[in-house]
Amino acid sequence: MARLEVVPFSDEHLEDAAQLLAARHAGHREAEPLLSERFEEPAAAREELVAAWRTEGASGAAAFRDGRLVGYLLAAPRDVEVWGKNVWIEAAGHAVEKAEDVRDLYAAAAARWFEEERRRHYTLVPATDAALVDAWFRLGFGQQQAHGLREVPAHIDVRIPDGFDIRQPREEDIEALLAVDIALPAHQRGSPVFSTQPLPTADELRLEWRSTLAGDDEKVLIGFLDGRPVACWSISDGRLSSHHRGLARPESACYLGFASTLPDVRGSGIGVALTEAALAAAAEEGYAAMVTDWRVTNLLASRFWPKRGFRTTFVRLYRSIP
Numbered sequence: 464m465a466r467l468e469v470v471p472f473s474d475e476h477l478e479d480a481a482q483l484l485a486a487r488h489a490g491h492r493e494a495e496p497l498l499s500e501r502f503e504e505p506a507a508a509r510e511e512l513v514a515a516w517r518t519e520g521a522s523g524a525a526a527f528r529d530g531r532l533v534g535y536l537l538a539a540p541r542d543v544e545v546w547g548k549n550v551w552i553e554a555a556g557h558a559v560e561k562a563e564d565v566r567d568l569y570a571a572a573a574a575r576w577f578e579e580e581r582r583r584h585y586t587l588v589p590a591t592d593a594a595l596v597d598a599w600f601r602l603g604f605g606q607q608q609a610h611g612l613r614e615v616p617a618h619i620d621v622r623i624p625d626g627f628d629i630r631q632p633r634e635e636d637i638e639a640l641l642a643v644d645i646a647l648p649a650h651q652r653g654s655p656v657f658s659t660q661p662l663p664t665a666d667e668l669r670l671e672w673r674s675t676l677a678g679d680d681e682k683v684l685i686g687f688l689d690g691r692p693v694a695c696w697s698i699s700d701g702r703l704s705s706h707h708r709g710l711a712r713p714e715s716a717c718y719l720g721f722a723s724t725l726p727d728v729r730g731s732g733i734g735v736a737l738t739e740a741a742l743a744a745a746a747e748e749g750y751a752a753m754v755t756d757w758r759v760t761n762l763l764a765s766r767f768w769p770k771r772g773f774r775t776t777f778v779r780l781y782r783s784i785p
Contacts, residue, residue, distance in 0.1 A: 465528045465529045466528070467526055467527070467528055467533075467564060467567055468526070468527045468528070469524050469525070469526050469527075469567055469568060469570075469571040470524065470525055470527070471522070471523070471524060471525070471571075472516070472522070472523035472524055472525045472535055472536075472537060473525075474516075476525045476532060476535060477509060477512060477513060477516065478505075478509070479531075479532035480512055480525070480532060480535040480558065481505045481506075481508045481509035481512050482505050482508075483532065483533075483534065483535065483558040483559070483560065484502075484505075484508040484509075484511070484512055484555055484558040484710075485502065485503055485504060485505040485507075485508040486558070487558040487559075487589070487592075488502045488503055488508060488710055489503040490589075490592070491589045491591060491592070491710075491776075494591035495591060495612070495774065495776050497612055497613075497614065497713050497752055498612075498710070498711075498713055498776065499710070499712065499713055499714050500714075501714075502709070502710050508555070508710075511554075511555035511709045511710060512537075512555050514555070514709075515537050515539065515553055515555050515556050516537055518539035519539065519540075520539050520540045521537055521538065521539040522537070522538065522539075522572060522575055522576075523535060523536045523537035523538060523556075523568075523572050524536050524568045524571040524572040525568075526559070526564050526567060526568050533559065533560045533561065533564060534557070534558065534559030534560060534561070534564040534565065534568055535557065535558060535559075535568065536552060536556065536557040536565065536568035536569060536572050537552065537553075537555075537556045537557065538550040538551055538552045538556060538572065538576070538584075538586075539551060539553075540581060546583060546585075547582075547583045548579075548580050548581045548582060548583060549581055549583040549584070549585065550576050550581050550583075550584055550585070551585045551586075551587075552584075552585065552586035552587065553587055553708070553709075554587045554708065554709055554710040554711040554777060555709055555710055556586070556587070557586070559595070562592070562594035562595045562597070562598040563598055565595065565598050565599065565602075566598055566601065566602055569602050577784065582783060582784040582785075583781070583782075583783050583784075584604070584781070584782045584783075584784070585607075585779060585780070585781050586599060586604065586779070586780050587610070587711065587777045587778070587779055587780075588777060588778050588780055589776070589777060590609070590610075590775040590776055590777055590778045591776075596778060596780075599780050600780075602782065603782045603784075604780035604781060604782045605780065605781060605782070606759050606778050606779070606780055606781075607758065607759065607760075607779050607780065607781040608706075608756055608757065608758055608759065608778070608779035609756060609757055609759050609765065609768075609775045609777075609778055609779075610706060610707060610711060610754065610755075610756045610775065610776055610777040610778070610779065611754065611755055611756065611757070611768055611769070611773030611774055611775050611776060612713055612716070612752055612753065612754045612755075612773060612774060612776055613752070613753055613771070613772040613773045613774060614751070614752060614753075614772075615717070615742055615745045615746050615750050615751055615752060615753050616742060616746065617746060618743075618746070619739050619742050619743050619746070620739070621736055621739040621740045621743055622732075622735070622736055622739065623733075623736045624731055624732040624733055624736060626688055626689060627686055627687060627688050627693075627731070627732075627733050627736065628686075628687045629684055629685065629686055629687070629736060629737060629740050630684075630685060630687070631682075631683060631684060631685065632672070632675075632676065632683055632685050632692075632695075633676075634673075634676060636685065636692055637669060637672045637673070637676075639691060639692050640668075640672060640685070640692050640695065641665055641668050641669070642725065643685075643692050643693065643694060643695045643723055643724075643725060644663075644668050644671075644672070644695065644723060645662060645663070645668065646723045646724065646725050646726065647721070647722070647723035648660060648662050648663065649662060650726075650761070650763070651758065651761060655760045655762070656758055656760045656761050657760075658758075680699050680700070680703060681697050681698065681699045681720075682697070682698050682699070682741075682744050682748075683695065683696070683697045684696045684697075684698075684737055684740050684741060684744070686724075686728075686733040686734075686736065686737050688728060688731075688733070693724065693725045693727075693728045693733065694722075694723065694724040694725065694728065694733050694734060694737055695721065695722070695723050696719065696721070696722050696737040696738065696740070696741050697719070697720050697721040697722075698717050698718065698719050698720070698741050698744060698745060698753070699717065699718050699720055700717060700718065701713075701716035701717055701718045701750075701752075701754055703718060703720075704718040704720060704754065706756050707754045707756070711754075711776065711777050712754060713751070713752040713754065714751065714752075715749070715750055715751040715752060716750060716751070716752040716753065716754050717745045717748065717750040717752075717753050717754075718753075718754050718755065719738075719741055719753055719754070719755040720755070722734065722737070722738075722755075722764075729763065734767065735771070738771050741753070753773075755768060755773060756779075
């Protein structure tokens, strides 16, 4: 096999890199046809690639064999206050003909990130490409998040457990909803997730609820038990999600962006009923697909969502360099 040559990524690599990305996406769609077909076209793939390359702080590498581009890798930083000193390789950020070559691309590109003290590295990888996922694992990455999707059925029966009710929230519900809202981030801070995100204050939650009730970007469904709010599900247009963009978002998709249940009612069936109600609401709005995401170390979520029909399309992998 000819020797691999790795060079810094530049504008001159965009056209051939778009061909590689379109081919990767076409292979991904063979396993998950609900993903958008349009990115199988190099012109559409190129738009995503250009957006990644034009992101502030972007850098990367391109790989050649016998003078032909066979792989590329691009990354850019996100908000340091949220993610620490980081770089993200987004869904359009890498494509290779041979999975092993991503290791050489990362080796070349990561040297710069390390020098810049950006030691938290994230990458989105097609979950159905076992060889590619394995190549990233052998670079010291581990899985942090799963991105999933499923079809929105034309009709679904909402089976509400005895004693429960589902409706949209009202202004007078806000105080009682604070405990429901805090239940998810509080759970994420425990073992084995160990999230370091600070818990929101009651005042912050009140402001957020008032903003939500005043707007029309979200459809919020609340599960009540004997008149007490015990669970909250929220859906919005998929284009509002920062996690499901471009190649990772199906056409006509809504985003299930928040789901929280009080500990004392977990396992009661209200979460299943709220998922069914969310799917029914999505069908009424004309959506064809629903996307969501979850921490794989959140044992409850990582078991619940696949049982609700969500298939993992991308895995978010993470590496922290001491």
